[in-house]
Amino acid sequence: EIEPMGKALATLLGTTQVFKKSEAVDGRPVTIFYSKGANGKASKMAFIESGVYQPDCAHSWAIGVNEKGAISGVRVLAMGCPHAMPCKASSFLDQYLGKTPADAPKLKNGINTVAKATGSSDLTTDAVVRTLTAYSKVKGKF
DSSP states (O other), X not given: OOSOHHHXXXXXXXXXXXXXXXXXXXXXXXXXXXXXXXXXXXXXXXXEEEEEETTTEEEEEXXXXXXXXXXXXXXXXXXXXXXXXXXXXXHHHGGGTTOOGGGGGGHHHXXXXXXXXXXXXXXXXXXXXXXXXXXHHHTTOO
């Protein structure tokens, strides 16, 4: 574990009063935590994503999306291999800040990977793309 989920969610959502929703997006279960705005609807969202670099290097992230639908932060929850650790640096993760669902199709080619951690870099990008895609399908639902 790199960062406890509760701490990551509080950072991304700006509050410890969070709500949880599970949705199916493209046939895949998605866990979403969110804060509510003054109108009682979801305001900021955090999507929990995971991936495995074969054979068994598990990674997980909490990925924040702000009120405007842009990535507000990527928090590493866990990484199963020591060589992946450079992928938790802000110098890498900050590349995703401000990306929106419109950026998702071209994101794979727009992110600089970390040398000797290419697989983990790609897993992170895939997680952000899934988040942006899921956000575009669930926004306004709750």
